[in-house]
Amino acid sequence: MRLARFVRGSHPPVPSLAFAALWAYGVTGLFAALDPEPPAWRPGAGTAVAAATLFVDLLLMRALDDIRDLDYDRRFNPRRPLAAGAVRTRDLVVLYAAGTVVLLLLNAAWPWRAGILLVQLGYAAGAIAVHRGWGRPSADDLFRSLLVGLPAPLLLHLYLYAGYLDASGRHPDWSAAVAIAVVVLAAGHAELAGKLTRAPSAGERTYVTTLGVSGTAAASLAVPVLSAALLVAWSQAPAGWTLAALLPLGSPIAAAWAFARGRTRWPPFAPALYMLLSFASYLALGLAR
Template identity: 65%
Template sequence: MTGWCRRVRRFVSGRHPPVPSLLFAAAWAYGVTGLFAALDPLAARWRPGGGTAVAAVTVFLDLLLMRALDDVRDLEHDRRFHPERPLPAGAVRVRDLVVLYAAGSSAVIALNAAWSWRAAVLAAQLAYGAAVLAAHRRWRWPPGDRLLVNLLVSLPAPVLLHAYLYAGYLDASGHGAGWSGAVAVVVAVLAAGYTELAKKITRAPRPGEPAATGPLGLNGSVAVALAAPALSAGLLAARSQAPSAWTPAALLAMVIPAVAGCRFLLGRARRPCAAPALHLLLTFAGYAALGLAR
């Protein structure tokens, strides 16, 4: 057990460092919960509470578990292109991450056991993630060079995580679900879509590295990557119930993909590494501001 803990600690330190990861998880939980309030026509005054704090810890643990699954699934790719990462470097083993996933899943569900619907949504998400990994290891599907296919296969995981946050919002608000919740999930997924697309697009793949642009080509992939956050911001601005003076909070984050996209199209080989994460953090901050402004 001591050896397992030591190896998992190396993995966490290298792939999910606690302090920045917890801050990011808190931004996600508080921001998306604020988004539900910002779009909800029935919402009264929204303020985060203890349930939101539990959600932030849950998102932190959930993202750690998703990272473990992704690293197991991407092991062959990482051995070639990222050999310094803990799993391909041998600092942690596949079996260690499988045990981490099983134990962590039980802990996350137990943390939310007081709210049956939240726990059920998390269980469905964690089971789906395990099923995707099992399918990949058995049939090698989807192949790693099929960017859009991989994104579509991975899509249910963040959708279910947002559904978990929506269940928490409904518990706190005291009313039933409505279409505004589905719209909020679309807004959040589109915003995160830029992060997933932008970090994989390159005009100069390393030797042997598969082109992540796929059938869309480089320009098509860049166009999709820029369209996703633009659609997200436009939908948010159109459906926000917050005072109109706060609408710029929905649009501020668009500066990041716009600037990064222009610089890339003007000749950069790869997108700036920090741009996707910074965009998402600004997006979450905007969501929280709109929710608090209700």
């Protein structure tokens, strides 16, 4: 089946589910860790639904990304299912429509959460439609594309915050903005470092084109440090748990050391490892409340 080949090639179920689960549990824990009032929160059925929701949502975002990047992938990632011809664009459109229905049904018991998801899915699809129809923004303009794409993950974080409020019985407050800033900065490391190379091929999309190798490497290290600093400054967890906020920095620091010693590219596994460690640290801090 074509869609099964797409899932295996672009969204492998086991690692993707692990990533989605750590994201859902970790970021929800982060909201608890930064909440100025001691929250009555522990992971429950709602968190499990959020993890399943992120798993499906990330599959749909992958489908949109592959549609947008089809021409680029044919040159630089020819083994991706869509670029290789193992699946068709219309198949991914059907997948997106069906997945949207599944997500809305999965969250039907929480109307606010379902509404946020609907806005997020509609925005993401609309952004790709504009790109396909008018080529705006150019996918080669990484910073503008990043800004246009940013509302989609922000809305997912708001979805998780709505779930946290439901589970804890709390009312919205400023700490959510700090928590989202912590996660966005952490994700910024994965975005920058994942495209860092000393010798980009002609037409390759990399921030090195704009920032240079040294500038991109410096930015790749600065954003996780700033993320950790915000987390340490605002965490309401016991002081002895501060180390949990700093441990994920070991991954980008080790990767930077390897890159400085002459690697052509940033170690490819390091950005994902950093994100997984960050999510795990958020959950630990949230549970420590």
